[in-house]
Amino acid sequence: MRRQRTLRAAATAATALTLGIAGIAYTEHAAADTTSVTIAGDLQSEIGCAGDWATDCSASNLSRRTDGMWSRTVTVPAGTWAYKAALNGSWTENYGAHAAPGGGNITLTVPAGGKAVTFLYDPVTHWITDDVTSRIVTAAGDFQSELGCTGDWAPDCLRTWLQDIDGDGVYTYTTTAIPAGTWAVKATIGQSWAESYGGPNGANIPFTVTTAGSTTTIRYDSASHQLTVTGSGGEAATGTLGATYTAAATTFRLWSPDNTDVKVIVGGTTYPATRVSLPGYTDVYQASVTGNLKNQAYQFTVGGTAVRDPYARMVNPGTSQGIVVDPAAITPTSGTWRAAPPLANREDAVIYELSVRDFTIDGTSGVSADKRGKFLGLVQTGTAYNGAKTGIDHLKELGVNTVQIMPAYDFASTVPNWGYDPLNYNVPEEQFSQFTAPAERMREFADMVDEFHRNGIRVILDVVYNHTATKDVLQGITGKYYTATDYSGCCGNSLDDSQPMVSRMIRDSLEMWVRDYHVDGFRFDLMGIFHHDQVAGWGTYLNTTYPDRNLQLYGEPWMGGVTPPAEADFVRYGSTASMTGGHIGVFNGAYRDAIKGGTRDQVLGYMGGAGNQNAVTTGLRGSPLATKSTAVLSDLWNPAFAYDPEQTINYVSAHDDLNLWDKITYSGVTGGADGRAGRMDRFAAGIVLTSQGIPLFTEGDEFLRSKVVGGDYETAANSYNAGDNVNAIRWNDKVTNAGTFAYYKAAIALRKATPGMRLTTWDAVNTRHSTQVSGQVITSVLDSTTVAVYNPGASSVNATLPAGSWTKVLDATGAVTKTDTTADALATTVFRKN
Numbered sequence: 001m002r003r004q005r006t007l008r009a010a011a012t013a014a015t016a017l018t019l020g021i022a023g024i025a026y027t028e029h030a031a032a033d034t035t036s037v038t039i040a041g042d043l044q045s046e047i048g049c050a051g052d053w054a055t056d057c058s059a060s061n062l063s064r065r066t067d068g069m070w071s072r073t074v075t076v077p078a079g080t081w082a083y084k085a086a087l088n089g090s091w092t093e094n095y096g097a098h099a100a101p102g103g104g105n106i107t108l109t110v111p112a113g114g115k116a117v118t119f120l121y122d123p124v125t126h127w128i129t130d131d132v133t134s135r136i137v138t139a140a141g142d143f144q145s146e147l148g149c150t151g152d153w154a155p156d157c158l159r160t161w162l163q164d165i166d167g168d169g170v171y172t173y174t175t176t177a178i179p180a181g182t183w184a185v186k187a188t189i190g191q192s193w194a195e196s197y198g199g200p201n202g203a204n205i206p207f208t209v210t211t212a213g214s215t216t217t218i219r220y221d222s223a224s225h226q227l228t229v230t231g232s233g234g235e236a237a238t239g240t241l242g243a244t245y246t247a248a249a250t251t252f253r254l255w256s257p258d259n260t261d262v263k264v265i266v267g268g269t270t271y272p273a274t275r276v277s278l279p280g281y282t283d284v285y286q287a288s289v290t291g292n293l294k295n296q297a298y299q300f301t302v303g304g305t306a307v308r309d310p311y312a313r314m315v316n317p318g319t320s321q322g323i324v325v326d327p328a329a330i331t332p333t334s335g336t337w338r339a340a341p342p343l344a345n346r347e348d349a350v351i352y353e354l355s356v357r358d359f360t361i362d363g364t365s366g367v368s369a370d371k372r373g374k375f376l377g378l379v380q381t382g383t384a385y386n387g388a389k390t391g392i393d394h395l396k397e398l399g400v401n402t403v404q405i406m407p408a409y410d411f412a413s414t415v416p417n418w419g420y421d422p423l424n425y426n427v428p429e430e431q432f433s434q435f436t437a438p439a440e441r442m443r444e445f446a447d448m449v450d451e452f453h454r455n456g457i458r459v460i461l462d463v464v465y466n467h468t469a470t471k472d473v474l475q476g477i478t479g480k481y482y483t484a485t486d487y488s489g490c491c492g493n494s495l496d497d498s499q500p501m502v503s504r505m506i507r508d509s510l511e512m513w514v515r516d517y518h519v520d521g522f523r524f525d526l527m528g529i530f531h532h533d534q535v536a537g538w539g540t541y542l543n544t545t546y547p548d549r550n551l552q553l554y555g556e557p558w559m560g561g562v563t564p565p566a567e568a569d570f571v572r573y574g575s576t577a578s579m580t581g582g583h584i585g586v587f588n589g590a591y592r593d594a595i596k597g598g599t600r601d602q603v604l605g606y607m608g609g610a611g612n613q614n615a616v617t618t619g620l621r622g623s624p625l626a627t628k629s630t631a632v633l634s635d636l637w638n639p640a641f642a643y644d645p646e647q648t649i650n651y652v653s654a655h656d657d658l659n660l661w662d663k664i665t666y667s668g669v670t671g672g673a674d675g676r677a678g679r680m681d682r683f684a685a686g687i688v689l690t691s692q693g694i695p696l697f698t699e700g701d702e703f704l705r706s707k708v709v710g711g712d713y714e715t716a717a718n719s720y721n722a723g724d725n726v727n728a729i730r731w732n733d734k735v736t737n738a739g740t741f742a743y744y745k746a747a748i749a750l751r752k753a754t755p756g757m758r759l760t761t762w763d764a765v766n767t768r769h770s771t772q773v774s775g776q777v778i779t780s781v782l783d784s785t786t787v788a789v790y791n792p793g794a795s796s797v798n799a800t801l802p803a804g805s806w807t808k809v810l811d812a813t814g815a816v817t818k819t820d821t822t823a824d825a826l827a828t829t830v831f832r833k834n
Helices: 356-360 375-379 391-398 438-454 500-517 532-545 577-582 589-596 613-620 660-666 676-689 713-717 732-736 738-752 762-768
Strands: 004-006 025-027 037-041 070-076 079-087 093-095 106-110 115-121 128-130 137-141 170-175 181-189 195-197 205-209 216-221 226-231 242-245 249-255 262-266 269-272 274-276 284-290 297-302 305-307 351-354 402-405 409-411 422-428 458-463 521-524 552-555 584-587 648-650 694-698 769-774 777-782 786-791 806-811 814-818 827-833
Touching (some): 106 115, 106 128, 181 216, 181 226, 249 297, 262 284, 269 284, 351 356, 356 375, 375 391, 375 438, 391 738, 422 438, 438 458, 438 500, 532 552, 532 577, 532 584, 577 584, 589 648, 613 777, 660 676, 676 694, 732 738, 738 806, 738 814, 762 769
Parallel strands (some): 351 402, 351 694, 402 458, 521 552, 552 584, 584 648, 648 694
Antiparallel strands (some): 004 025, 037 079, 079 093, 115 128, 181 195, 181 205, 216 226, 242 249, 249 284, 262 269, 297 305, 409 422, 769 777
């Protein structure tokens, strides 16, 4: 097969003749006149030539291979050498660094003792390199014989040689010669199987070439060892559903297990879809439509009924139409993605839950009017209210390193509404965007994530895969999307993850947000609707595919008040340990209730001096299993459930139910911010922020936000669709309650500075963290260097500390430096060993 490569010539200084032919496309016919390729350089006299920089020395001539490349292996002494490729025995045509004609010398450094070095030259791209300076990467797969190799899965056939001509560590191979069909590939290093890379666990990577002659690019990143396959439009060619765009054609795919009458309508023309075989999927129907369809609407039909595309990346608002988009548009305005802020261990996260709208919609946010309640409003810097920082600057001042953003994909309701009624899982919500153009809406979301990262904050998305807005969202395709019995407790339409293609849809959606929008994790609404083996599989796949991202996945381990058959198969406290391999955590509602009492009642827990102290000590230690095991517990609601501290999300307040301040005042506690009520708030926050596991609190808790308007606690307890007068963050509260904010800030800083509060294994907790109970008071010894005393009583107590010299570093007011051993009343008091 003929193949074509485009030379990317570089303007570099030449040591010999320079030929000004940059940008010419070379084909294999262009190599027909090449009679010899010589490695000419200052190493030649060391390998048998009479002199250096000789263009006609046979001892340094390469040999033509059967795959069309040129190569030679010679033993080169230790040292640093320079060379180029001279063609046809003269300097008339020569190539150097970056495959440039007449380009700069290539530097070769050989280690002590010398080394057998293989030199390689591609007559099409003119890349000259060696296996010391570069990796020799081959795309080995079942398509190689189609390209002229003698067989498939051949790491030594360089017709599929991935090259790093620009030297950035990314090796690519592009061809139009792979026939239409489904194929598989791995990257092999050094022309052998001794080192190879594929997908998770080294699996082959499947990909689909939709039409003959279409462009396929195979890319290997030598830093991450990630191998990807893309089509000419930049869309993953690994066979996902939905609309796969290229400038030449768009391929539409839909799962339809019950009906063979599948069509797609584009530009008023109806195209029938035919069943195709796609690795990892079943019952998929496909139609390819030629032409550049970018930004055009499309409509799937099944059995004549218009249905939405569950994989749509952009939609026409208010309809079930998708919009064809170019995924290359999903880049931030800066042009390159910033790396996510590092997170050495998941226990290092301090999570802040917020709503896109609620956080900035009020004028006191200081955010520009056009950005209030929008994606970019969340990341506008330089905002303030009466000198107090607001918005993202407030988050940085507070010290949180992770935001959990409430539903931000396309939902059915009209804002103000929190959006727990999904329509399209892969589409940024248009009501949170300043723009109408598809690419600009996508880019705005990308800019938001990128700006959070620039400011040192990771991004977790709140996702609601457990149900859709109504059954009409997906049941026109097939009823198999939904469970026979509703598990959501609200909407009669819980998704059935026991269906492999439903589970795959969820996994594909999660990966899309990670891969294309660079988010750092997910909070699952009603995760208890799902089977724990499926959730563990999603986590394992994502963390294996993106091992450098330290992704965080966690959710609510309960359903909507329903008990299903075979309950042990679902996500519960008792099955959390079984999901350890996927790094899956759960919201610790048992610990929440032990601290504060019920979520909507007037019963106070430990923070009010009542409740079960032993339940609190369990939570303080990260709710560890009594016996270390990944087996599902017989008691599915056992509050001691965590195999690893990262599996417990500790909190006393979230978006739903009464938030912390409203719970306190609803329970009749008085005294305001500076009295008993304020101390109780700080006490509860101090417990969470000094516990093993991962702390989370919701927007405004840090300055006593209230959602009670006119004494209406009922709306405050369930404000998902309340107006801005209820849900909007009012930043004057930060000024009014500056003391509470200072306490939260100090407690967060203390946590981040105290490794003993962030232990990372069951064994570490078991051996290094102990608790003692004396009446109402709990003493917690963390890693022998830190002691926290929790006193819910009305009077201070004298703390009994281990031998040594200690300093009090946190009390009821916040950060302190004191030498006394008093533990204040209604307070978390922390002592640090000197």
